[in-house]
Amino acid sequence: MKCKTLHNKLIFFLEGDLPEKEANEMKAHLAECESCAAFAEDMQKTLGIIHIEKSPEVNPFFYTRLKVQMENEEEKTRRSVGFPVWEKVLQPAFFSLLLLAGIYTGIKIGQPVTAETSHSIFAETELVPFLNEMETEPIETFLME
Amino acid sequence: MSETEIIHKLKQGNETAFKELVENYRNMVVNTCFGLIHNTEDAEDVAQDVFIEVFRSVENFRADSKLSTWLYRIAVNRSLNFIRDNKKRRWFQSFDDTIEAKKEELNRLSSSDSENPETSLENSQRALILHEAVDSLPENQRVAFTLNKYEDLPYKEISEVMNLSVSSVESLIHRAKKNLQKKLHHCYKKKCI
Known part of the structure; x- marks a missing residue:
């Protein structure tokens, strides 16, 4: 496998979207090629950010703030009416x-x-x-x- | 309270039902908004607008689709509108303001994990790169990718949210990944980190 081919399919390999045969070829190439392995590691780390960011902590006063905003908007509409x-x-x-x-x-x-x-x-x-x-x-x- | 019950009571203007709806779905809505906006405070503000819209237009909700699908749809539309408005606002902002905002975002991201500052700084830089790459995707690809990655939604549900066929969603996500890969490779070559 050429480095360019690996670069074109790396994201699908990391996401586990490739068929087994192709995935094994990618693994073999990554074991041999240092620069491709470095790029793969870098991309994996960057994509891993999504997992860190998932489900951010929601403000515990979310509902209270929501109610205040609703009341303010109602007041505004009442005034403009x-x-x-x-x-x-x-x-x-x-x-x-x-x-x-x-x-x-x-x-x-x-x-x-x-x-x-x-x-x-x-x-x-x-x-x-x-x-x-x-x-x-x-x-x-x-x-x- | 079941989903149908919540909707039925919401149509009558029941506040307890509304509170339960917010408690049940707020993480989902905030997470979806965050996936597109990449800022917690803004995502919460947009999520509030989403719930207000739900409360006001629940009478128009026909039970053709799931409540969560309807919520996703509103959250996505609201977030995209927010991004568009923000772009217009940024256009009028000076370059210095934009740089300052980026610095603040970087500081905020790096201060979130004080145990290991180096890893935290690296993660914050990676987050900025990833956000920029995701933001540069065409709207449809961005929405499909975000719903799939941040909310782990299956293609079928994404197709219902976006009113597209499953194969279209599949193709959108495939193209989104290819584009992301291209951008991240470009960044790797330039040694962004």
Whole structure:
């Protein structure tokens, strides 16, 4: 038997699925070939993990936890049954309105800033001549009077 | 209380019958979930969901199949849904989180046997390799293999749980073993342990 043939059938040999004749051939090869024997041992150990993991210890409070979870779920359904319209329609509608109001306010706050900047510059140039009293009445003229 | 009695009383909403059902079948359900999920806490959570579903839908249960077959079916479906949801969640998790989770799992597995730390560490590494190899199998092969190996179910019962013919189950398990062998050989060559 070749090593490759053994590698292809090893799992079935370890599980005891092979016919007797083939199993004996495998045994003979494993007795001769060290590398195949090492691989067989490694695979047997890895597959043996399933037997170690089988039937994990179940939490002794399993039933108590289960009952608590059932009660919580019942409570949740009872609550949602009381306010189905609020949860399914009014709540999303309220939040959508809130979002739209937020966007509208943002736009409104943003708009006057650009409009006033240009207006204020224009107003400044217009008002300066009238407010500058020195131009209309110099200090010398004022003191002479 | 016999199986028929339990079902009859459960349909009437009897709590004692439900408690007996849980006590009788909890190991079986948790073990099946664990075989697919590979985490004790998650397996227990999914097993709880299984019993809640049983309690709620017992009226729809027709005695065509055994109670255990029905429980296996629900446990398998719930576990597969859990794995799918978990995959989606993991997709959004960062790489660091995934590494951290793996480390925690390794620590948990190695701390389970404090008498011989070396063997325990080796076993935990082997467990991770085996879990990864089993998880990489196609869904049908994974379910058939898990039911056969973790629950020692005969092909006939697996075929009833999976709604397949016995020969299909046989072929699924054969392919599952071949694929596992390939993965374990690959890992052996790479010296994973």
